[in-house]
Amino acid sequence: MAKAEVDFLMGLFEKGLKDDLKLILLREDIRNSVIGDTSKLPRNLDESIARVEKTTMNNPRLHLVVAVNYSGxxxxxxxxxxxxxxxxxxxxxxxxxxxxxxxxxxxxxxxxLP
Structure with a gap:
C-alpha cells in the first residue's frame, strides 16, 4: 500500500474519531478501546484515540474494541x-x-469481556 493511501486512511480514521464516531459513541453510551501498537500511528491520530478512549471510558452500554496495528x-x-x-x-x-x-x-x- 502506498504512503499516500495509508495517509488518506489514517486521515479518515482521525476525522471519524473527531466527528461522527465520537458523537455516536457518546449518544449511544458506547465505550471505545483501541488495542495494538498505536506508537507507529501519526501522533495526532494517537492523541485522538486517547481522547476518545478517555471520553467514553465510563460508557456502560456496549464496548467497541478496535484493533489497530495489532498482532497476537x-x-x-x-x-x-x-x-x-x-x-x-x-x-x-x-x-x-x-x-x-x-x-x-x-x-x-x-x-x-462480557
Missing part, C-alpha cells in the same frame, strides 16, 4: 518483555510466571 505475536512478545523486566527488577521470580500472569500483561486484558 507482538502482544505475546511485549508481555514476555514486561514480565522479564519484572524478573530482572526482582519484583517476581521465574516460578511466579503462569497463565494468569501472562494474561495480565496482554493487551486483551485491558478489554473487559
Amino acid at each position: 505475536k507482538h502482544d505475546v512478545v511485549q508481555a514476555c518483555r514486561r514480565i522479564s523486566q519484572k524478573v530482572k527488577d526482582g519484583l517476581i521470580v521465574p516460578e511466579d510466571i503462569d497463565e494468569v500472569l501472562v494474561e495480565q500483561d496482554l493487551e486483551m486484558c485491558r478489554v473487559s
